Amino acid sequence: NAGVMQNPRHLVRRRGQEARLRCSPVKGHSHVYWYRQLPEEGLKFMVYLQKENIIDESGMPKERFSAEFPKEGPSILRIQQVVRGDSAAYFCASSSTGRTGGTGTGELFFGEGSRLTVL
Amino acid sequence: AQSVAQPEDQVNVAEGNPLTVKCTYSVSGNPYLFWYVQYPNRGLQFLLKYITGDNLVKGSYGFEAEFNKSQTSFHLKKPSALVSDSALYFCAVIGFSSGSARQLTFGSGTQLTVLP
Numbered sequence: 548n549a550g551v552m553q554n555p556r557h558l559v560r561r562r563g564q565e566a567r568l569r570c571s572p573v574k575g576h577s578h579v580y581w582y583r584q585l586p587e588e589g590l591k592f593m594v595y596l597q598k599e600n601i602i603d604e605s606g607m608p609k610e611r612f613s614a615e616f617p618k619e620g621p622s623i624l625r626i627q628q629v630v631r632g633d634s635a636a637y638f639c640a641s642s643s644t645g646r647t648g649g650t651g652t653g654e655l656f657f658g659e660g661s662r663l664t665v666l
Numbered sequence: 667a668q669s670v671a672q673p674e675d676q677v678n679v680a681e682g683n684p685l686t687v688k689c690t691y692s693v694s695g696n697p698y699l700f701w702y703v704q705y706p707n708r709g710l711q712f713l714l715k716y717i718t719g720d721n722l723v724k725g726s727y728g729f730e731a732e733f734n735k736s737q738t739s740f741h742l743k744k745p746s747a748l749v750s751d752s753a754l755y756f757c758a759v760i761g762f763s764s765g766s767a768r769q770l771t772f773g774s775g776t777q778l779t780v781l782p
Contacts, residue, residue, distance in 0.1 A: 551709070580769070589756060589774040590710070603769060638709055654700070655770060657709035 553658035572641030672773035687742040693761025
């Protein structure tokens with residue numbers, strides 16, 4: 548499968564635990580985006596990363612959430628000390644180009660999501 | 667700030683009838699507009715996009731969308747709906763102005779149900 552791979556597909560955590568969500572982009576894509584989808588809502592942008600760099604984290608909560616995209620390996624979205632309100636589907640997307648300065652045409656390739664349930 | 671509005675949470679249409687899913691947007695600068703479809707428990711799949719050129723854009727699975735600058739709309743259409751088109755549809759936009767960096771902003775989604 549050459550598409551965006553996310554794992555785990557489903558994750559259950561108790562309040563206060565940590566959640567780690569992984570995303571492997573389409574082969575050759577160096578731009579990764581994380582979105583959160585709450586029940587009955589659309590997708591909300593969280594963070595945009597390129598290899599080893601966070602480009603835009605304007606949608607990330609200031610506390611408990613972090614993201615990385617190392618030189619080798621998948622992108623990781625980490626949620627520390629999870630609370631019930633963190634329960635959502637987290638989608639990763641990748642693209643071959645970025646969207647700064649008017650370049651790039653914006654087509655994103657999405658993974659199937661990681662569904663986090665906090666008990 | 668850029669935003670997208672999908673005024674209908676739910677659209678029902680009979681199989682074989684034409685369908686329209688509405689989308690309006692607000693951006694600074696020229697918009698890049700997209701439609702994505704989401705099937706249950708799946709990720710989003712790209713349907714079509716408008717960047718420039720003809721206002722009528724054709725995409726996957728027989729869908730098309732019409733860009734209307736004066737009405738700031740980008741409605742999704744299909745001449746003859748199929749039951750298999752039943753899914754959640756998202757409109758999205760990026761606005762470009764003066765080199766600003768923007769992220770893809772999604773609407774809240776419209777659940778399309780095609781009745782047999």
